[in-house]
């Protein structure tokens with residue numbers, strides 16, 4: 001699918017609306033889309049890919065389908081086992097301290113993990129460390145002020161995280177999976193972009209809205225607006241020597 005395009009965004013959005021009923025279709029589609037985005041900058045065939053916080057392995061499976069040697073690093077055994085047996089070669093490991101040598105990966109990939117870590121800078125530094133000079137870092141995350149920032153409690157997080165959680169409990173009779181400050185953190189686009197631009201070990205290849213059908217590169221350049229309109233920020237970085 002052409003990216004960005006209205007057709008692609010609608011297809012992803014429809015799959016996302018049915019995520020609970022048909023997670024295989026939703027994450028399969030997202031994984032193919034992300035792999036296409038990576039391949040715009042580097043071939044996956046033969047590449048060593050580290051998929052950090054890769055959950056139950058949809059992305060790693062897609063990378064392998066395209067000929068990559070992809071390894072999944074995930075700290076939560078429940079996430080790893082969400083589809084039954086953990087994927088072959090999965091490693092129970094935290095993104096802050098990866099069991100990989102410096103420069104071991106051609107591509108270091110993380111989709112929707114940054115907003116789940118308390119210290120995004122250390123998380124990114126570890127991704128950079130394990131990527132070889134010239135390699136790629138793919139980092140995508142949902143920022144807090146995105147319409148989906150509150151995850152399952154969205155969009156009520158705009159009224160405050162606590163209120164959104166209470167509402168979720170009342171409506172569903174269940175506790176929300178995410179608690180702000182415990183396993184979900186208020187990450188904002190401005191500070192992340194400023195941090196990445198100031199780093200001397202990476203070059204920004206793209207900083208764009210991951211799903212927007214148009215103006216994908218422009219939206220993240222607009223202070224204020226970007227916090228709401230980007231939805232999900234995608235950074236593709238080249239590791240400098």
Ligand SMILES: C[S@@+](CC[C@H](N)C(=O)[O-])C[C@H]1O[C@@H](n2cnc3c(N)ncnc32)[C@H](O)[C@@H]1O
Nearest residue numbers: 053054055075076079094095096111112113116
């Ligand atoms: C929303 S899921 C994303 C899963 C998958 N990457 C995707 O895009 O569908 C967030 C994942 O980040 C993982 N995670 C949380 N803290 C982490 C950390 N410190 N290091 C690596 N992964 C972490 C969680 O266990 C969970 O699997």
